[in-house]
Structures are given as C-alpha cells and as structure tokens.
Amino acid sequence: MKLSEVIEYNLKKFKELGLDNPLQEIRYIILETIGISLEDQIFKKELVINKSQILKLEEIFEERKKRKPLSKIFKKVYFRDIILSVNEHTFSPRIDTEVLIDVLIQQKINFKNILELGTGTGAISISLLNHYKTAKSVVTDISKEAIYIAKKNAIFNKTNNRMHYICCDWLSCFKNLNFDILISNPPYIIRSEIKNLEVEVNKYDPLISLDGGYDGLAAYRKILGSIKAIGKKNLLVLFEIGFNQASQVADIMNEYGLEKIQVFNDYCNLPRCILGKV
Ligand SMILES: C[S@@+](CC[C@H](N)C(=O)[O-])C[C@H]1O[C@@H](n2cnc3c(N)ncnc32)[C@H](O)[C@@H]1O
The missing domain is CATH 1.10.8 (Helicase, Ruva Protein; domain 3)
Structure with a gap:
C-alpha cells in the first residue's frame, strides 16, 4: 500500500x-x-x-x-531541547510552559538555587538545568509516581546530580526558603470546568494536576500564603497561569506582599506567566 x-x-x-x-x-x-x-x-x-x-x-x-493523546500513546514528549518520559500518572508537559524557561533566559535572570513545586515529569527544572549548567534544583510533587518519573527523566537528561526530590504538599515540609527562585506550574483549572475539557486532558492528565479548586486559584493562594510565612527577602517567584488569570493572580501576589510583578505572554501572545519578588 x-x-x-x-x-x-x-x-x-x-x-x-x-x-x-x-x-x-x-x-x-x-x-x-x-x-x-x-x-x-x-x-x-x-x-x-x-x-x-x-x-x-x-x-x-x-x-x-x-482520543488518547500522542504523549500518552508514545509515553514521551519533546519539551524545548529535551525528551521526557510521561505515563498515566503524570501531566503531559505543554509547549505553553516552555515560555517560563525562555522568559528567565531572555530577562537574563541568573540564579543558582531553584525550588520547583509540582514538578510532574521534571520538565521545567530539567530544561532550566540544561541551560544553567551550575544551577541546582529542589523539585517537589505530591505524587510519588511523578517524582519517580522526574528522577528517571533527570537521569536520562543528565541533570540528576544537580536535583533533589521531595514528595510533599506544596510548601508544607519547608521551614525556610533559601532559594533564589521559586517556580511552579500549579493546577489552575476551575474545578467545575474540568469535565468540559477535551478528552485528551480530562481523561489522560491526572485530576490532581488540573484541579485548581472552585475558582482555579487555590494553589496560588496556598503557595503564596506559605511564602509570606517563610519566604526570604528578594526571593523571585515565577508561576505559569491560565491565559485569563493574570490580573487575579497579580492581585493575590500583591495581597501576599510580592513586588515588581510582571506578566509575560506565550507564543500565541496570551498571558502565560507571572513573575514577582518577595
Ligand atoms: C499542571 S501540572 C505541572 C507539571 C509540570 N511542572 C509541568 O509543567 O509539566 C501540576 C503538578 O502539580 C502537582 N501537584 C498538585 N497538587 C500538589 C500539591 N498539593 N503539592 C505539590 N504538588 C502538587 C501535580 O501532581 C502535577 O505534577
């Protein structure tokens, strides 16, 4: 044929x-x-x-x-310049998220110690460490299956010796935040809207990676509340956001005392990440 x-x-x-x-x-x-x-x-x-x-x-x-997505069929994803394994327990990294890494590189923001919350496959940290050759990253996730895959991906992409893994609920197991930057792409979908998402998402991405609570903003509030309690001066905070959440997340960041808040667009020109400073 x-x-x-x-x-x-x-x-x-x-x-x-x-x-x-x-x-x-x-x-x-x-x-x-x-x-x-x-x-x-x-x-x-x-x-x-x-x-x-x-x-x-x-x-x-x-x-x-x-309607099984290609990432879950082939159990892998190309993300910027790396290849990542994914499975049924992990959120499949999206091209939208690549902009977080590009923003930090373009803004010439330099750092040595990264804390990434909700790392999933490790996409953000592995990609950052691939660029910032002397940086280190502590990565967390509430899912131990995700941590397992993140570690597997780090070994494959040769960043494992600069990564440390913690399975925990946002910042609940941290007493202080001695990092230069905290990064997270948390779940940010409004709970009642999850059922309306494409099958590729609502059936194949874990619910815990999507569910942002009644208004989609629960994780931002939780993380920023803990940062207010234990964050150190000058800690940078970079979040991925839903394209229509910029002003709400900026308000929450303000409320919790962050300054110098800037929003950056993705490659479809939609607001996609927000940076602030403690
Ligand atoms: C949208 S996914 C992002 C995954 C990855 N960072 C990426 O960008 O591809 C959100 C991640 O947050 C994790 N997560 C959800 N609730 C959490 C919590 N309470 N504490 C830590 N991680 C959590 C999920 O398991 C999931 O891996």
Missing part, C-alpha cells in the same frame, strides 16, 4: 474527529511508529509500506481515534 493512501485515509478520519493539527499528528505517528522521516513522507509520493508497517500504524491510529 502507498504511504500517501494511508495518510489520506487517516487525515479524513482525524478531520472528522475535529483534531486540531491532523496532518502534523499523522506525520508524527508515522515517524515515531515506522521511522519514515518527514522529508520522505512529503517528497517520496510513491513510497510503499509493507503489511507489518500498516498493522503497526493501524494500532496507533486507532488509539488516537479514541
């Missing part, structure tokens, strides 16, 4: 399902499943694939048609 026929058939199916980037997803599936490069997929119009390749592809296309 010609590869172009397989692409055409599944493109129609993916479009019927309303997937956002159907052709991009199909090309990714072909590359990851049977190793045919994007160049060959595009330029070798007559390329024929064999029965075993067709069967392998069909299996993956079927999974995707059931």
